[in-house]
Amino acid sequence: MSPTSEILTAERILEATEEVLRRHGPAKATVVDVARALGVSHGSVYRHFRTKAVLREAVTKRWLDRTTATLTAIAAGDGDPEARLRAWLAALFEAKRRKAGDDPELFATYHVLAEENGEAVGTHIADLTAQLARVIESGTESGTFTPTAPTPTARAVFHATARFHDPSYAPTWQQPDIEAQFEAVVELVVRGLRV
Structure with missing residues (x-):
């Protein structure tokens, strides 16, 4: 099936944009490149995404949402809030x-x-801190964590663990002892929250 015989959807455009970005990088990738990869005119792409900036924002959101979806299940789950907090932080770091x-x-x-x-x-950050706030609130309600305002505490936990999820720290994620560093920070955070 040729690319033009398929229905052009926003999702197909985002997939093609991701491939074009992978090949050309953000400085050189153009809407014309995306259209060429799809076998359509660039006007067809603009019918779905009115500007290059809107397209780039949509592809960024799609990429970030992949992480959010994984974490949502952990935050919304049942069970021990401390274990969920540890699992959530580990899943964020791993993703x-x-x-x-x-x-x-x-x-x-x-x-x-x-x-x-x-x-x-x-x-994306607001979504992630809201998930953390739900876990912290459930810990407070169950008596696992010290009573605290969930949202500011979630922000503090998010910032305290930034070294393990902020992309600017990515070069350090390959250090041989990075897992031990991560566990030490998580243990410190959890100890600070416990009753």
Whole structure:
């Protein structure tokens, strides 16, 4: 089946944009390149995404949402809040580290795009801290954690663990003792929250 015989959807455009970004990088990738990869005119792409900036923001959001989806299940789950907090932080670290290690070119591209798309990143961080707040609130309600305001505490936990999820720290994620460093920070955070 040729690319033009398939229905052009926003999802297909985002997939093609990701491939174009992987090949050309954010500085050289154009909407014309995306259209060419899909076998359509660039006007067809613009019918779904009115500007290049909107397309880049959508592809950034899609990339960030992949991490959010994985973490949502942990945050919304039942069970011991401390175990959920540990699992959530570990899953966040693993997701970011996997993205950086499995596809370093695309990770570098998304790092640039994330800096361009502050709104998408802000929404992503708000989603993640809201998930953390739910876990912390459940810990407070169960008597596992000291009573605290969940949202500011979640922000503090997020910032305290930034070294293990902020893309600017990606070069350190390959250090031989990074797991021990991560466990030490998580243990300190959890101890600070316990009753």
